[in-house]
Amino acid sequence: MQRVEIIAHGHVQRVGFRDHVEMMAQDLGLSGTVENQKPYDVRIVAEGEEEALQAFIAGLKVERGPIHVRNLEVRWSEATGEFPYFQILRGDWQEELGERFDVAVGLLYKSIEIGEENLALGRENVAIGEKMLERQDTTISILKNIKEDTSEIGAIKDEVSTARYEARREREEIISALKSGSLEEKYEQLSREIAEIKVAIAEIRAKVS
Numbered sequence: 001m002q003r004v005e006i007i008a009h010g011h012v013q014r015v016g017f018r019d020h021v022e023m024m025a026q027d028l029g030l031s032g033t034v035e036n037q038k039p040y041d042v043r044i045v046a047e048g049e050e051e052a053l054q055a056f057i058a059g060l061k062v063e064r065g066p067i068h069v070r071n072l073e074v075r076w077s078e079a080t081g082e083f084p085y086f087q088i089l090r091g092d093w094q095e096e097l098g099e100r101f102d103v104a105v106g107l108l109y110k111s112i113e114i115g116e117e118n119l120a121l122g123r124e125n126v127a128i129g130e131k132m133l134e135r136q137d138t139t140i141s142i143l144k145n146i147k148e149d150t151s152e153i154g155a156i157k158d159e160v161s162t163a164r165y166e167a168r169r170e171r172e173e174i175i176s177a178l179k180s181g182s183l184e185e186k187y188e189q190l191s192r193e194i195a196e197i198k199v200a201i202a203e204i205r206a207k208v209s
Contacts, residue, residue, distance in 0.1 A: 001079035004053050006044040007037065008060060010070030017042055017067050018088050024059050025086040028052040035089035046086070047079040065113065 008017070013036050021034040025046055030053065032046035046056055062069050090096050 003079040007073040008042040011068040012042045015066040031083035
């Protein structure tokens with residue numbers, strides 16, 4: 001069993017620090033006392049197993065709400081076994097009444113702090129919601145564009161299919177005409193007509209001259 005005597009410096013009086021010390025000591029199974037020490041410090045004496053005392057010291061380094069432990073003076077020694085349990089050594093009733101009032105103010109401060117945190121979280125959630133809505137709108141817009149592009153692609157495909165059909169049909173007609181010899185007959189007929197026209201022009205020129 002070990003004993004530690006601790007002087008806590010900082011904002012430790014009239015802020016509920018002694019209550020914090022008492023609850024932590026009870027949770028760790030320690031015995032001892034905690035009291036205000038003029039002008040601004042808190043004195044703690046605790047006895048118990050070394051491991052529990054180490055955890056106790058670590059837990060005293062509080063920076064939360066109105067409590068701000070700037071530093072700790074720690075002195076180790078052998079336990080005396082003089083304390084049956086852990087308790088707060090209180091001052092006169094006026095001092096304790098003032099401390100209770102200050103603790104209430106501290107709790108109110110904490111409530112305000114939590115409220116501000118919740119408000120900040122609420123604003124973040126609203127911002128996240130707005131971003132999600134923006135992304136949703138963007139997604140809907142993209143889907144609409146894809147749908148429109150798909151419609152255009154469908155129309156282009158129809159036009160290409162029609163053009164292919166016409167080209168195939170004309171090709172088949174040409175091949176059919178070549179096979180039947182009709183184009184060759186038309187070419188021979190056109191050649192004869194051109195020859196006849198040339199003869200007529202020559203005759204006209206001879207008469208004129």
